[in-house]
C-alpha cells in the first residue's frame with residue numbers, strides 16, 4: 024500500500040477540476056477559486072468530493088459554493104456553456120452548484136447548499152491579514168488579562184494551525200504557497216479556531232514533474248517552511264533569501280549546499296535572477312557540484328553557472344571523493360575537504376554539500392586577510408568573481424583534473440611576498 028504522502032490522487036483531482044473550471048471562465052474578470060483543504064490524511068480508497076467556493080462576476084464580492092464530482096454525472100444534468108451565468112442563477116437562495124467534471128465537458132446541477140445558509144460563507148481573513156493584525160505575535164498582556172482579545176492565538180493554537188496546514192498543504196506541493204492565498208472561511212457559528220481553510224487559485228494548479236520528491240531546497244518545502252516561520256514569529260517574512268542577503272545584509276559570500284539536476288525546474292528562474300543580482304553587487308557565490316559521480320555529465324544548478332564557484336569534495340589528503348563528477352575541461356574545478364566532516368551531533372557527513380561551506384569559509388578568510396594587508400579599495404576587489412577565482416587558482420594544486428585548494432604553501436611565504444602576490448593578482 025502506498026504511504027499517504029505518496030498518494031497524489033487528491034492533487035491530481037484538484038488539478039483536473041481547476042483546469043476544467045478555468046477553461047470555462049471566459050468573461051476575463053479574474054474570478055477567484057478557493058479550494059477547501061482537507062485537514063486529515065485520507066487513507067481510504069474512496070476520495071471525498073472537492074468543495075470549492077468561487078467568486079461571482081461581475082462584482083466578485085459574492086461567493087457561490089460548488090461541489091465538484093468527477094465521472095458521476097446522470098443523464099439529466101445539463102452541459103455548462105457559460106459558467107458565469109450558471110453561477111449567478113440561484114445565488115442567495117441557499118443552493119449550491121454541483122459540477123460534474125467529465126472527459127467530454129462540464130455538467131451542472133443545483134442542490135440544497137451543504138451549509139444550509141441563505142447565502143454562502145464569504146471569505147473572512149487571509150492568513151496574511153491575520154499575521155499583519157498581530158494574531159500570532161507576542162501576546163498583548165493587558166488584552167489577555169481582561170480576556171478581551173479573542174483574536175490572539177496562543178502557542179498551542181499556533182501549533183494546531185501549523186499541523187492542520189501541514190496536512191492539507193503538503194498535498195499540493197505548490198511552489199507559490201503564500202499566506203496571502205490561504206483563507207479562513209466560515210459562518211460565525213463555527214468556532215474561530217476550527218474555521219475551514221481554503222487555498223485560493225487564480226489559475227490552474229501548476230504542474231510539477233517531480234511533485235512528490237522531497238529534497239533539500241525544494242521550492243515547495245521552502246515556501247512551507249516560510250509559512251510556519253511566519254505563524255511562529257507572527258511576522259511576515261520576505262523570503263527571497265539571496266536578494267535579502269545581498270541587499271539588506273550586504274553579505275560578502277553566499278554558500279548553497281544544494282542543487283537541482285538541471286536549471287529548468289520550478290524556482291530555478293528566480294534563483295538565476297537572484298544570483299545575477301548577487302554577482303552584480305559583488306557577492307561571491309559557492310554551490311555544491313553534486314554527488315552523482317559518473318551518472319551526471321554536468322554540475323547541478325546553480326553550481327554550473329559561470330559566475331558561481333562550483334565546489335567538489337575531497338578527503339584530508341586532497342584526493343577526489345568517489346562521488347564527485349568528472350572534472351570539467353574548460354572551467355575551474357575547486358576541491359576541498361568534504362569527506363567525513365564532523366557535523367552537529369558528532370555525525371560524520373560526506374559530499375559536496377559539506378565541502379561547499381568549507382570552501383566559502385576559506386574565501387572569507389582570504390578576503391579578511393586581503394583587508395588586513397591591502398588598502399580597502401584594493402582588498403574589496405577580491406569580492407569580484409574573477410579576482411577570487413585567480414587567487415584560489417594560485418593557492419591550488421592540480422590533482423587529477425581538480426584544483427585542490429591548499430592555503431598552507433601560501434602562508435609559508437614571507438609576509439611581503441604574500442602582499443605582493445595579492446597586489447599582482449589585482450593588476451593583471
Ligand SMILES: [Zn+2]
Nearest residue numbers: 050052080107
Ligand atoms: Zn465571470
